[in-house]
Amino acid sequence: MRSALAGVADPADAIHLQRFFKTGPGEYGEGDVFIGVRVPQTRKIVKHFAELPLSEIDQLLDSEVHEHRLAGLVILNGRMARVSRKRGADVAAQELIVELYLAAVRRGRVNNWDLVDASAEFILGPWLLDRPRGLIYELAQSDSLWGRRVALLTTFAFIKAGDTGTTLDLCERLLTDRRDLIQKAVGWMLREIGKRVDQTILTGFLDAHAAEMGRTALSYSTEHLTPEERAHYRALR
Structure with missing residues (x-):
C-alpha cells in the first residue's frame, strides 16, 4: 500500500496539501506530513488492498503520512460495510473494527477533518445506530x-x-x-x-x-x- 501510494505521489501536490490542511505551527494540522496523493487516487489504490489484515491497517493508521492514514480508514469503511451487510451481521468482526478505530482516535491518529469526515459515520455510525x-x-x-x-x-x-x-x-x-x-x-x-x-x-x-x-x-x-x-x-x- 505504501509503495503504491508513493508511486503516484506528487511533491508539488504535497506542498499544496500541507497548506490546505493547515499543517503549520499553531494550526490545527500542525506537523502532519503529506506525500502528495489526491483522494480519488487513494480510493482507487485502496480497492486493491481491501483484504489487508487489521494489524497492517493499524500500522497505516500509525503512520506519520496523512495519505497512509486515510487509506487505512477507507479500508476500514469498506470492511465495516461488508460485515454489516451480511444477514445476521458479524458482531464480532464489527467490534474488532470499532475497537481498532477508537484506539486510533484516542491516540490522535484520526487527526484532521477529512480523516474524521471519511470515517466516523461509516464505522461508528452503523455500530451505534441500534445500541x-x-x-x-x-x-x-x-x-x-x-x-x-x-x-x-x-x-x-x-x-x-x-x-x-x-x-x-x-x-x-x-x-x-x-x-x-x-x-x-x-x-x-x-x-x-x-x-x-x-x-x-x-x-x-x-x-x-x-x-x-x-x-x-x-x-x-x-x-x-x-x-x-x-x-x-x-x-x-
Missing part, C-alpha cells in the same frame, strides 16, 4: 478537537436513518465550542436534519438557540432556508 450511545457523549466531552468532531460526524449516520435526537443533543452541548471545525460540524449536521428529515426540527432548534450560536454554525445551518428566514435568525444573535 446505547454513551460512547458518543464520551467523545463529545473529549479535550481533543478531533474526538468532538468524531462524535458529531458519527451522528450523520443517525440522521440518514431519520433519527435526529442525538445530533440535536450534541449540537446543544457544543454550541459554545468556538473552534471553527466544531462550529462547521454543528452547522452542517443541523442543516442535514432540515434537508433530510424535517425542516421544522431545524427551525425549532434555531428558534431556541440561534441567539447563542456562533456565526459560522448559524450560517451553515441556515444555508437552505429562505433569505428572509436566514435574516431573521441572524438578527437574533
Whole structure:
C-alpha cells in the first residue's frame, strides 16, 4: 500500500496539501506530513488492498503520512460495510473494527477533518445506530478537537436513518465550542436534519438557540432556508 501510494505521489501536490490542511505551527494540522496523493487516487489504490489484515491497517493508521492514514480508514469503511451487510451481521468482526478505530482516535491518529469526515459515520455510525450511545457523549466531552468532531460526524449516520435526537443533543452541548471545525460540524449536521428529515426540527432548534450560536454554525445551518428566514435568525444573535 505504501509503495503504491508513493508511486503516484506528487511533491508539488504535497506542498499544496500541507497548506490546505493547515499543517503549520499553531494550526490545527500542525506537523502532519503529506506525500502528495489526491483522494480519488487513494480510493482507487485502496480497492486493491481491501483484504489487508487489521494489524497492517493499524500500522497505516500509525503512520506519520496523512495519505497512509486515510487509506487505512477507507479500508476500514469498506470492511465495516461488508460485515454489516451480511444477514445476521458479524458482531464480532464489527467490534474488532470499532475497537481498532477508537484506539486510533484516542491516540490522535484520526487527526484532521477529512480523516474524521471519511470515517466516523461509516464505522461508528452503523455500530451505534441500534445500541446505547454513551460512547458518543464520551467523545463529545473529549479535550481533543478531533474526538468532538468524531462524535458529531458519527451522528450523520443517525440522521440518514431519520433519527435526529442525538445530533440535536450534541449540537446543544457544543454550541459554545468556538473552534471553527466544531462550529462547521454543528452547522452542517443541523442543516442535514432540515434537508433530510424535517425542516421544522431545524427551525425549532434555531428558534431556541440561534441567539447563542456562533456565526459560522448559524450560517451553515441556515444555508437552505429562505433569505428572509436566514435574516431573521441572524438578527437574533
